[in-house]
Amino acid sequence: MSGSRTPPPALPEAQARELHDQRLQRILDCAALKQPDRMPVAFYATFWLAKYGGISCKELMYDYEKHREVSERAVLEFEPDAIGPLVIMSGMGRVLEAIGFKQLQWPGHGVGEHQPFQYLDREYMYADEYEDFIFDPTGFYLQKYLPRVAEAFEGFDQLPIFPGLHYFRLVNGIRPFARPEVRKSFERIVAAAEEAERFFEHHLAFNSRMAALGYPLVNGGNAVSPYDFIADYFRGATGMMKDLFRKKDQLLELLDKAAVFLTRQTVAAGKATGNPIVMIPIHWAPDAFMSPKQFETFWWPPFRKMMMGMIDAGLIPMPLWEADCTRRLETIKDVPPGKCIYWFERTDLVKANEVLGDVVALRGNLSPSMLTTGKPEDVDAAVKHLVDQVWNKGGKLILDGAFGIPDETPVANVRAMFDAARRYAG
């Protein structure tokens, strides 16, 4: 068991609302490059919640109520300035199972009950399918992509080709909908959608309750960069790397198109949640993954276009730049000041603040190895370092782990993170 502390008693409603607004304002002030009254600390965790609650990853993944209880207890114990969407990321077991999701192995479904989920890096689109995808993204999704990534959609490979259906051909063209495989797909999708509705209601209810207790959600929606979208979810890592040479023109065309539809989708979702901050986990930007020229040709232009579209729509992009992106800093600086939060995983925040401090807020980045294998005094020293070298030098820092709290982090180290933040930065 984790031996968690007894949470403080619930505050009166008006006081909780005031605290909620103060906390949210600290995050928004950072994003706008204004000075908040103290350094905010965010709380983002996925399967660490299982460790904290003394339950298995599988229980976290499937038991909505346990997940809510553990998450709430953690938030009340640490009193963060902002929380991530805690019950979304590590609580989708029932929906994944209902839809027969094939791109992930999750606790009790491909990996052990005490292990986090893992994405399966595969080719979900083949190299010779660029033209199909570019010509008709929706048709490619319906007949090719969806059946490959989720069992519920498998009957869709029998759907008619819609563009061109007209007049009597349209009437006769609907016959595939009567096929047993297609009917079965629709039935399974409806059942999965019902579970997704229950799950999402649970997520919204959790966020409302946290807000009522005084804790704002830092990001309402998630998005993906155009390059990572194609690399991770369509072509797979090695497929994409070969495409940089073999499919250069088609890849650039698809990235340009994806930037448009991903922006539209992200803006619509952002408006629906009413929360302006959008988290964008970034996988393929790190220094080691491609040359500066490749980065500036393939990766950055479509992502910048997307971020500008989001900013124009009043959203605050919050990319989480994974691994070390030190050599990208000068390039990714090219955004309007006061509009983004850059969350860095392994990039040195002192260096990031020197280059980007007058352009974006920063988030991060206590080392995962230190948080998991170190002692509370190591955590204290690491927080003090960031306070001295970033926050006290004017950096608009939102303190967090490198990618939130790593799954194996001892609870004492998480306490040390929050305690040190208050000790050294208000």
Place this chain on the structure above:
Amino acid sequence: MSRPQADWTADERQLVDWLADMNEDDALPLAKRMLLEEKRDPMHVLDLCRAAMDIVGKRFEEGEYFLPELVLAGEMLDTIGAIAKPLIKQGEGGEAPKLGRVLIGTVHGDLHDIGKNIVSFMLDINGFEVKDIGVDVPVQKFIDEIRAFKPDVVGLSGFLTLAFDSMKETLGAFDAAAMRKDFKVMIGGGQIDEAVRAYTGADAFGVNAVEAVALCRKWMGVAA
């Protein structure tokens, strides 16, 4: 016996350059023509590929090439190798002696393999005999494979933070099996640093494939 570079023909030099420059469209037809139409010595064509891979490896070390070039180079090498190897007559030639044996795998609980594959490729083109035993490798499988392969170096790979404990457990099992003195252990992966090396008890860690090669060279007493 491989022919010295001074004796290479113009088109042989061209093949090396095209391979090293990622010009797959020209390099592969030329290699196929040499092997299938002109019946050139397949061992010699593989020597040319190795020379090209030396250049690729150096450009990677110098920061000119990155992962995409290594992936494409590996694929070009595989394509040419698949054509050349069946043409090699029994008992002919033989490969240059290897610098040492490296057994590599991703520790249990972790399914990631890109980093491991890149390290394997770089070790291979740098003259090591590499045995890759895959991902999510149980402790006992490491021990069985080590007993069979007798490596000089064992590489443990892992991307997730859960790999810290898997690595520690795997290294503990090497100690318990009294085999640790027989080889060096290096670890690597997205989150691996000195804190994790100390935690697991590995001999060394590397942040990329170049460092993995340098560690193996050092341990085998090979000049860099």
